[in-house]
Amino acid sequence: xxxxxxxxxxxxxxxxxxxxxxxxxxxxxxxxxxxxxxxxxxxxxxxxxxxxxxxxxxxxxxxxxxxxxxxxxxxxxxxxxxxxxxxxxxxxxxxxxxxxxxxxxxxxx
Amino acid sequence: xxxxxxxxxxxxxxxxxxxxxxxxxxxxxxxxxxxxxxxxxxxxxxxxxxxxxxxxxxxxxxxxxxxxxxxxxxxxxxxxxxxxxxxxxxxxxxxxxxxxxxxxxxxxxxxxxxxxxxxxxxxxxxxxxxxxxxxxxxxxxxxxxxxxxxxxx
Numbered sequence: 001x002x003x004x005x006x007x008x009x010x011x012x013x014x015x016x017x018x019x020x021x022x023x024x025x026x027x028x029x030x031x032x033x034x035x036x037x038x039x040x041x042x043x044x045x046x047x048x049x050x051x052x053x054x055x056x057x058x059x060x061x062x063x064x065x066x067x068x069x070x071x072x073x074x075x076x077x078x079x080x081x082x083x084x085x086x087x088x089x090x091x092x093x094x095x096x097x098x099x100x101x102x103x104x105x106x107x108x109x
Numbered sequence: 110x111x112x113x114x115x116x117x118x119x120x121x122x123x124x125x126x127x128x129x130x131x132x133x134x135x136x137x138x139x140x141x142x143x144x145x146x147x148x149x150x151x152x153x154x155x156x157x158x159x160x161x162x163x164x165x166x167x168x169x170x171x172x173x174x175x176x177x178x179x180x181x182x183x184x185x186x187x188x189x190x191x192x193x194x195x196x197x198x199x200x201x202x203x204x205x206x207x208x209x210x211x212x213x214x215x216x217x218x219x220x221x222x223x224x225x226x227x228x229x230x231x232x233x234x235x236x237x238x239x240x241x242x243x244x245x246x247x248x249x250x251x252x253x254x255x256x257x258x259x260x261x262x
Contacts (some may be wrong), residue, residue: 010215010219011216011219011231013212013215013216014212014213014215014216017209017211017212018209018212018213021205021208021212022205022210025205033180034154036179036181036182037182043210051182052181052182052186054177054178054181055158056174056177056208057174059208059210060208063132063139063208063212067212072217082227083227083228085216085220085228085230085231086228086230086231088213088216088231088235089213089216089231089234089235089238091210092209092213092238093234093238094207096206096209096238096242097210099205099206100202103198103201103202103205105198106194106195106197106199106201107194107195107198107200109117109194
């Protein structure tokens with residue numbers, strides 16, 4: 001796989017990253033949990049040990065691994081097609097718009 | 110230490126804000142003439158900002174990630190007790206936008222690496238999206254950093 005071929009995976013990675021990220025946030029698919037008050041880490045989603053748990057780092061890792069996997073899996077479909085630049089920004093744009101919907105409760109209280 | 114990192118986070122964010130705004134303006138409103146401040150501002154080579162913007166975005170997000178636990182334990186609890194839910198929600202939106210921005214960086218690098226006509230719309234779109242993310246995050250971070258003064262708490 002040369003550089004030109006790897007470049008075809010980049011828009012897919014960005015699109016998949018955004019999509020998997022927002023799904024991870026909504027369904028809480030964190031690969032690990034950080035407990036900031038006591039400075040401890042735990043695998044997957046853990047309830048609070050002491051103080052509020054943080055899942056953001058876990059969501060980022062889930063999304064990175066997931067998007068990498070999607071990029072590799074879709075490679076046979078993409079290798080003979082032109083680079084799908086549009087995919088890489090339209091999906092993240094839709095996800096950004098959806099963020100306001102998913103977090104609307106904070107602004108409607 | 111957290112105070113130092115928040116100040117560093119803010120200073121690097123200012124640099125990123127200036128850099129990506131300059132690039133975005135040059136992309137959507139280019140100029141060939143360099144006569145006068147406005148034309149000179151628009152006439153820059155957009156490509157030269159790419160690596161700096163990527164490095165600054167990663168640096169700002171990383172430092173933000175390091176100081177985030179302090180916010181989560183102390184600041185957010187304070188905001189919730191003060192019933193400032195819009196402020197909490199704004200930070201939540203910022204957090205998600207930064208993550209999406211991190212995922213966009215490889216595409217941002219790719220579309221600016223080659224000046225292919227096929228990538229022109231993606232080049233404009235990704236640059237404007239990152240510019241929006243940086244502005245939104247900067248304003249939210251700035252308001253939260255000064256929220257006690259702004260709301261008289």
